[in-house]
Amino acid sequence: MYRIGELAKQCEVKTDTLRFYEKHGLLSPSSRTDSGYRIYTENDAERLRFILRAKAVGFTLAEISELLSIELDKSNWACADVKGMVDSKLAHVEAKIAELKFFQVSLQRLSNACCGGPESAEHCSILEALETNTDNIKCENHDHHHDDSQYTKNCQRKG
Known part of the structure; x- marks a missing residue:
């Protein structure tokens, strides 16, 4: 007790x-x-x-509640019922992972296109892309003191 x-x-x-x-x-x-x-x-x-x-x-609380009801009455449920719940949850998680990967790629593309410099955001490639279409990201062409080869590589890859 x-x-x-x-x-x-x-x-x-x-x-x-x-x-x-x-x-x-x-x-x-x-x-x-x-x-x-x-x-x-x-x-x-x-x-x-x-x-x-x-x-x-x-599992969510509602799903746990359902699992508990199965647990308490196992003889009236099939293993396939439980597996179905798990497979459904797995499919949901896989879809969420795919969505997050899409977000990651999209955000990385936006980040790579932007110089991140101190200039005005009037011509910020991130804002321009969000105003139109993130598939057509144009790299900013600001003169900064940074690794130009990496910047150029990012712009060539995306622009």
């Missing part, structure tokens, strides 16, 4: 986290003392560890 603070410490989370999970129906104490303290059993601790592991691999 654990009090809320003991369980939180054992699982390396804050007591507010346990209260949050309770509020969202993921975890509830098995009982309460006469003075109202939450009491958790070893089964509650296992449930909390399940929640934390599911959260650590990216």
Whole structure:
């Protein structure tokens, strides 16, 4: 039997986290003392560890709730149901990674096109590209004291 603070410490989370999970129906104490303290059993601790592991691999609270309902009623679910949830989450993560890679390439292209100098931003290639189309980035042609070979290489590659 654990009090809320003991369980939180054992699982390396804050007591507010346990209260949050309770509020969202993921975890509830098995009982309460006469003075109202939450009491958790070893089964509650296992449930909390399940929640934390599911959260650590990216599942949302709603998804964790669904996984918990499957966990509690395994005989009425197929392994394919669980795998389907994981595969769906994986596809979502892969799509997000692709989106982030696109952002990375686009931002790098914008950064490479700009001299980053102290001149007025009236002819800033980044602002011009965002005003029109980032695929047609023109390099700024400012005279600065920097490695011109790298600057020229970036402009030739993009411009």
